[in-house]
Amino acid sequence: MLENRRFLLKRRPEGEPVPADFDLVSEPVPEAPAGGFVVRNYFASLDPAQRGWMDDVPSYMPPIALGDAVRATTVGRVHTSDNADFKPGDWVMGLNALEDYSPVMPGGFTSAIDVSLVDSPSRFLSAMGAVGLTAYFGLLEVAKPQEGETLLVSGAAGAVGSVVGQIGKIKGCRTIGIAGGQDKCRKLTERYGYDVAIDYKGKDVDTLAEEIRAAAPDGVNMIFENVGGDVMDAELMNLAKHARIVLCGLISEYNAPEKLGVRNLWQVLAQEATIHGYLISAYVDRFAEGGAQMAEWMAAGKVVMDEDIQEGLENAYPAFMRLFSGANTGKLVLKIAE
Ligand SMILES: NC(=O)c1ccc[n+]([C@@H]2O[C@H](COP(=O)([O-])OP(=O)(O)OC[C@H]3O[C@@H](n4cnc5c(N)ncnc54)[C@H](OP(=O)(O)O)[C@@H]3O)[C@@H](O)[C@H]2O)c1
Missing domain, CATH: 3.40.50.720 (NAD(P)-binding Rossmann-like Domain)
Incomplete structure (x- = not known):
């Protein structure tokens, strides 16, 4: 049976996060919500902003609720769907969480992506994202x-x-x-x-x-x-x-x-x-324009972007901490599935 491993925020970090602030649990794979779909996450973005989302302070987004999986931008493929625009197998990106499977209601930041344009879908979390x-x-x-x-x-x-x-x-x-x-x-x-x-x-x-x-x-x-x-x-x-x-x-x-x-x-x-x-x-509605220019510069060799790919949800904590020790060499990404 498929399992959904989820990296949860158990308590709010005080200063530097420690492993006890988090929990890795296994739950059943969720059902597609009415009008939405479930995404199988392949890559998750690890960003300094996630540290801010762990604090209960006024910000541009609500804090991650205790007991929720840590919010993250992910790329993955539609697993099950109740939405004709997102068919099983389609590649998508969106603001989801550090977990194997996320229920998604289309809208906001969720979009279909064309992975044929790039050497790895993780590019949609780095240069193209x-x-x-x-x-x-x-x-x-x-x-x-x-x-x-x-x-x-x-x-x-x-x-x-x-x-x-x-x-x-x-x-x-x-x-x-x-x-x-x-x-x-x-x-x-x-x-x-x-x-x-x-x-x-x-x-x-x-x-x-x-x-x-x-x-x-x-x-x-x-x-x-x-x-x-x-x-x-x-x-x-x-x-x-x-x-x-x-x-x-x-x-x-x-x-x-x-x-x-x-x-x-x-x-x-x-x-x-x-x-x-x-x-x-503030620039989400201009992502297509910016992405096209970035793709052109990258193809011409004018812009390079390195990726630091860490493997496995079970390594989410040490991988995340690379941002604060400076160990990351390029865009830090967690690979969740092959
Ligand atoms: N405003 C926005 O919309 C937006 C969007 C994305 C990112 N950001 C911000 O952009 C910045 C860079 O994010 P990124 O994703 O590109 O991460 P990143 O630069 O790839 O990784 C973080 C780097 O920060 C440096 N660092 C960590 N702790 C430090 C400290 N105490 N003092 C000085 N440097 C420290 C380290 O580099 P060294 O080894 O050089 O110290 C580390 O490698 C972050 O502040 C992030 O919050 C803002």
Whole structure:
């Protein structure tokens, strides 16, 4: 008999999640809801945002309820269906959960996908999915890069950051990436085309600020912020006049029991800069347009996106934690089924 393994949120993490916050259970495969279908999940996206969804605080989405499977974007195939538009065997993506089978009511983020366009369906969780498009729309629509400008990116070797840098180069910008460790910094310049790579590990705010200044003596015109905390404080000391800051993520704070906040905010005022809080969900109706451009750039070899595929629902916890140790090398994806 088929089983539905589900990775549940048992209690809300305090600071860094620990294994006891979760439970892996086995339940019967659900029935297709009236007008909907059941998807057999093959790949699930592991994202820093899931950490935020585990907290019971006001956000752009309700928190994951205790006892529910951890919410995740997945790609998979329709298993059973009560909807003529989604037939068994069709490939789909949507906001589901870390589980073998998810009941789905079409609408919202659920869409059919054409896996013949890609070498692996997981691409719809990376370059062709919300993560690649987070880089695309955040840079092009929010930062609006102009040729010759300087773009500074934190979390630059990660899924979003690596693509931001490459699109910045396509648009004729000088790109500076900040990442953790020598290997990632080498990758920034050798694989993702960054002009300058800066390793933030083990450096205080002043040292990091000086290194950014050496790379951009006239200041940076754009910051694509993925990290926050000390890294952002160092960046803020290097703003050019009227700089634009895309506030995409603050991963250094997601597991921090006490949010310290950014201390050099006065630089935003001094340089008449703009901070724009940015969510990819604002661009869902333009995904087809962005996806087509990303596919073209990838086919032309102008954009690469690495995937870090971890195997098995039973490994969901250690796989998820790779995001916070920095162990992930590219878009972190959990493979649930062959
Ligand atoms: N606004 C939106 O709509 C949206 C959508 C998607 C993602 N995001 C945000 O974008 C950011 C990147 O997400 P991603 O999916 O591309 O993940 P990712 O960058 O592939 O992986 C996370 C990386 O963050 C770095 N990191 C982890 N803890 C850190 C800390 N305490 N200080 C500094 N760096 C730390 C690590 O890289 P190092 O080894 O370099 O430290 C790690 O590899 C996140 O902040 C996420 O929340 C926002």
